[in-house]
Amino acid sequence: MSKPPAAPPELPGHPHIAYRAGDLMVEAVPVSHLARQFGTPLYVYSRAAIEQAAQDYLAAAQGKPVSLRYAVKANSSLAILQLLARLGWGFDIVSGGELARVLAAGGDAGKVVFSGVGKLESEMRAALRAGVQCFNVESESELHRLNRVAGELGRSAPVSLRINPEVDARTHPYISTGLKSSKFGIPQGLARKAYSDAALLPHLRIVGIDCHIGSQITSLEPYLDALDRMLDLIRDIEHHGIKLEHIDLGGGVGIRYANEAPPTPAAWMGALLQRLENAGHGHRQVMFEPGRSVVGNAGLLLTEVLTLKSSLERHFAVTDAAMNDLMRPALYQAWQAIVPATPRDGRHARRYDVVGPVCESGDWLGRERDLDLREGDLLAVLSAGAYGMAMASNYNTRPRAAEVLVDGEQAHLIRERETVEQLLGNEQRLVF
Ligand SMILES: Cc1ncc(COP(=O)(O)O)c(C=O)c1O
Numbered sequence: 336m337s338k339p340p341a342a343p344p345e346l347p348g349h350p351h352i353a354y355r356a357g358d359l360m361v362e363a364v365p366v367s368h369l370a371r372q373f374g375t376p377l378y379v380y381s382r383a384a385i386e387q388a389a390q391d392y393l394a395a396a397q398g399k400p401v402s403l404r405y406a407v408k409a410n411s412s413l414a415i416l417q418l419l420a421r422l423g424w425g426f427d428i429v430s431g432g433e434l435a436r437v438l439a440a441g442g443d444a445g446k447v448v449f450s451g452v453g454k455l456e457s458e459m460r461a462a463l464r465a466g467v468q469c470f471n472v473e474s475e476s477e478l479h480r481l482n483r484v485a486g487e488l489g490r491s492a493p494v495s496l497r498i499n500p501e502v503d504a505r506t507h508p509y510i511s512t513g514l515k516s517s518k519f520g521i522p523q524g525l526a527r528k529a530y531s532d533a534a535l536l537p538h539l540r541i542v543g544i545d546c547h548i549g550s551q552i553t554s555l556e557p558y559l560d561a562l563d564r565m566l567d568l569i570r571d572i573e574h575h576g577i578k579l580e581h582i583d584l585g586g587g588v589g590i591r592y593a594n595e596a597p598p599t600p601a602a603w604m605g606a607l608l609q610r611l612e613n614a615g616h617g618h619r620q621v622m623f624e625p626g627r628s629v630v631g632n633a634g635l636l637l638t639e640v641l642t643l644k645s646s647l648e649r650h651f652a653v654t655d656a657a658m659n660d661l662m663r664p665a666l667y668q669a670w671q672a673i674v675p676a677t678p679r680d681g682r683h684a685r686r687y688d689v690v691g692p693v694c695e696s697g698d699w700l701g702r703e704r705d706l707d708l709r710e711g712d713l714l715a716v717l718s719a720g721a722y723g724m725a726m727a728s729n730y731n732t733r734p735r736a737a738e739v740l741v742d743g744e745q746a747h748l749i750r751e752r753e754t755v756e757q758l759l760g761n762e763q764r765l766v767f
């Protein structure tokens with residue numbers, strides 16, 4: 336007698352991604368259909384999940400002096416930027432390339448903040464010409480450079496200074512940005528001098544203050560600590576006659592990859608706004624730059640199992656997706672759920688390392704995962720909507736994956752799979 340199939344896993348924290356009748360579905364589309372139609376590896380996003388996450392933030396901001404600026408670096412696909420622009424979001428960019436994407440997606444330059452620790456003069460010029468809302472400036476040197484570039488263009492550059500509040504965000508060290516040892520921002524102790532200097536530069540207009548302490552933060556305390564430090568600084572700076580129109584508190588809340596229980600955008604934003612109000616700053620314009628929490632759990636990476644093999648010690652499932660497609664596991668030892676598109680009955684389950692074909696021992700997507708697999712099966716790496724495709728590379732001359740946006744029963748190809756010809760086409764051969 337055959338064993339009844341095991342119940343498919345629940346996928347908490349992944350709205351619009353669920354098993355139905357034994358198949359993993361994104362909205363109304365089984366991912367197995369997508370693999371057949373578009374091939375693998377394939378990034379798949381749910382439009383409804385993105386819009387729901389974006390609406391959760393908008394609802395939390397409703398009626399409050401809050402501006403939302405999506406961090407383009409999390410997922411910069413034009414179609415996704417379009418969805419957010421249509422909902423009225425502005426954007427947080429870190430390069431001229433991201434500015435070009437925002438403009439191509441119909442984003443409003445007047446709602447763009449330009450972050451980043453090393454802006455090129457050409458990027459400054461492009462941003463000034465486009466009329467961005469402000470530059471988040473990270474050093475004295477950048478203040479002077481921006482002042483000169485703005486002067487040459489006959490413009491005035493709106494600036495907010497990014498301060499390093501020196502709090503431990505208690506996240507992965509590579510994605511902590513507010514530590515004393517971090518390259519980001521102006522140290523707290525030098526902030527007042529930087530503001531006084533900026534006030535004297537004729538082509539700059541001070542509009543705000545900014546901080547960002549890191550990403551994938553799942554508790555409120557580090558944000559509240561950072562806010563308290565920023566409020567102390569604001570008092571000090573304003574006491575010296577400099578007016579600040581807005582305070583930018585950086586990226587959004589963390590997401591559920593495994594068992595994390597991050598606050599909802601409403602709870603998170605509510606706590607920060609409450610703190611501001613209690614400190615007598617309730618009137619102040621506040622900006623947030625969420626990325627991961629808008630798109631992270633709205634996307635998955637679909638991959639086919641190419642080969643099953645075993646060593647004396649371990650079982651390996653070699654997939655057609657690799658670290659060049661999804662870098663987070665290799666770079667941060669990040670854990671992301673890996674689930675089958677069509678679960679089997681579990682009788683042949685083994686503990687697998689799910690690895691890619693790239694020639695690096697660090698090329699793994701997940702380690703020690705209990706899966707019942709055959710070659711040719713499809714797996715989905717969940718929570719891959721943020722910092723997935725955006726960080727993909729061509730290492731090993733592997734073309735980057737295609738991307739599909741599911742909308743109800745429809746699947747729209749929003750980026751074609753790269754071809755090897757395209758990759759080679761960028762290069763020049765030597766002529767002997
Ligand atoms: C300056 C800045 N703003 C916003 C973000 C987005 O953060 P998250 O994706 O955690 O919301 C980042 C990334 O950490 C960032 O560096």
Ligand SMILES: N[C@@H](CCCC[NH3+])C(=O)O
Nearest residue numbers: 510512550551663721722
């Ligand atoms: N790439 C990181 C987040 C980077 C945040 C940018 N400051 C991640 O995947 O978690």
